[in-house]
Every structure is written in C-alpha cells, then in structure tokens.
Amino acid sequence: MSEQKDTSQEKTEEPTPKRLQDAKKKGQVPRSRELSAMLVMMTGAVFLLSFGGFMVGSVADVLREGLTLDPDQVRDASDIPIQFRKAVVAGIQVVLPIMGVLFVAALAAPSLIGGWSFSLESVQPKLSKMNPISGFQRIFGVKALVELAKAIGKFGAVAVVAAVIFWLFRDRFLSLGNAPMPQGLFDAGNLVALCFLAFTAALIIVAAIDVPFQIWDNTRKLKMSKQEVKDEFKETEGKPEVKRKIRETQQEMSRRRMMEEVPKADVVVTNPSHFAVALRYRPNRAKAPVVVAKGVDRIALRIREIAEENHVPILEAPPLARALHGTTELGDEIPARLYRSVAEVLSWVYQLRRQRARGGPRPRRPNPSLDEEGDE
Secondary structure, X not given: OHHHHHHHOOOOEOOOHHHHHHHHHOOOOOOOHHHHHHHHHHHHHHHHHHHHHHHHHHHHXXXXXXHOOOXXXXXXXXXXXXXXXXXXXXXXXXXXXXXXXHHHHHHHHHHHOOOOOOOOHXXXXXXXXXXXXXXXXXXXOHHHHHHHHHHHHHHHHHHHHHHHHHHHOHHHHHHOOOOOHHHHHHHHHHHHHHHHHHHHHHHHHHHHHHHHHHHHHHHHHHOEOHHHHHHHHHHHHOOHHHHHHHHHHHHHHHHHHHHHHHHHOOEEEEOOOOEEEEEEOOOXXXXXXXXXXXXEOHXXXXXXXXXXXXXXXXXXXXXXXXXXXXXXXXXOEOOHHHHHHHHHHHHHHHHHHHHHHHOOOOOOOOOOOOOHHHHO
C-alpha cells in the first residue's frame, strides 16, 4: 500500500495546459537573464555601429560648448547654473535614443521565452523564503550550481574575448590619447561598438546553453503526480455525478423545448405506441417537411397527448413512423425517399382541415407504404 502511494505521488507527468496557465498567472515562467543581457548588448552594439558617428559628433559639440566660456560668463556666478542646465539637457538628448532602444530591447527579451507575465504574487513576501533550511537548499541546490557554472563560464568567455580584442586593437587603443578630440571620440565609439559585438558573441554561447536549461527546469518544477492529474481533471470536468445531473438537466430542457413545438406541428405519425414523430411543413421556409419532435415509449406517449390536447392530427403508420424516427434528427428535413409517403399524409391533413372548416364526410385515412429502399 505504501509503495503504491509513494509511486502515485511521484512527479512523473508532464504539466497540463491548466497547470501551465495557472503558473503563468503566478509569474512562474522560464526566464533567462543571459538571453536578456545578450539581446540588450547586441541591440546596443548595432545601434552604436549605425548611429555612433552622430552620437560622437553630438558629444563633441556638448564638450566644446561646455568647455568654451566667455570671460563675462566666468565672472557672473548666476550664469553657471544656466550653462550647467544646458549641458545636462544636451547630454540627455545625446544618450536618450540609445537608452530608449535598450529599454525596448529589455522589455522585448522576455517575450522570446515564457512570454510576458505580470504578477504581484511572485513579489509578495513569503515566510517560506525566510526558512534557513530552504535557504541552504537553494544555495547548494542544482540550480545554484548551474548558476555558478554559468557565472564562471561567462566570466571566462568575456575575459578571453576582452584579451583578444585588446591584443588585436592595442595600437588603436594606445593612439586614442594622441588623436584630436573629435577623431579620438569617433575611434573610441567604434571600439566600444566592436567590444559590444564581441562580448555579445561570447554571451550567445552562454545563452544557448541557459535557455534550454531554464525551460527544462521550469517544466521539471511544474510536473505533476498521477493523483494531481486526476484531481485536476475532476476539478475541470466536474465529478461524474455532477456531469450526469447537468446532462439530465440539459436533456430535460431540450425535451421541454421539443414539446413546445408539438402544438405547431401539422401531423404526428405514430407506431402506434412505441414511436411518435411530429412533422411541420412551411413551403416558404423549407423545401420539405421538418421533424419538430420525436420520441419513443414515454416521450412518444407525451407527444400524442399534447397533439390531442391541441387538435393536431395523429396518424398511425408504423413503417413510416419507424423510418422517420430512424433517419432524422430534430430540425432535419425528411429524406427524399420518404417524400411520396409523407405527401400522402399531408394531403390527408389538408383534406381533414377542409372537412373541419366546411363540413362533409371525413376523409379516408391514408395507409402510406414505403418503397424497398424505405423499408431498408
């Protein structure tokens, strides 16, 4: 017994769609900081390579205006805050485009893995996070070891890339101090962009390893036991007795609506006691008579009772009643092979209506026969 219970509680089942949806509402989705960092750095590098010249020129203008002062401005202390404010505004205008692009990249990165998720529950304080035992488990757990390995790998990759870049461009780095300011700023901007691209290339490798791990780790945490899957199915689909009660209620409502159509029928064809099918023909709405009610045994009896109460003609025609009941559903037009037999019935109904309105002998009841295909 205990072995079976332990087996049933093992997290062996893949998370259901409902489980994944509930986890997303709680903010529990796969996240990769390495992917976000890589995308932000790549976006910054591409932006610098595309608009670095413009930014460098703007920075040179800001420095030139900030370092060029008239003697009158130096003597007037009240002019210093004005000049400082102008320099700050100009500096913000220079860096604002790249900051905006990086902000958009930082927002777009989470959509690549796990999608956007806004949840206050994930940031609410929990007493379980203050448990020292749980804290040690997080520090020395598998995820902590993976994070440590990622940090070491990232540091090593970036360090190697940085050493290679400094070695390849050592002459350009050393020449920055001797170059004129505009040219030096331009060269520095290009070197920064190249460094960004190189560091991004190193982070691509780290992100390519981290993204599958984060997806696997999140799926592992959301795995369910067989009992949890059963409980969720019961909660979602409802208990069998509740479903049966709902089904019975729906069937009762459907029967009630069907019975409301019987008084509007033109004729009820019976078996005489086992089957009953109510037909209605409206030439301007359908090309053939339509089944508005049908049933067997107790329901058939109720259809006949309602028909008698509302003076709807009732015709005993066992073969036709069985054929109509077996080949049609509610709202269906009768099949083409029964047109001739039903036409005889409707002709009798119309004669009966004229007899009731004008008097005279009662029309003879028809005995519609089916052809061989109808008998089949």
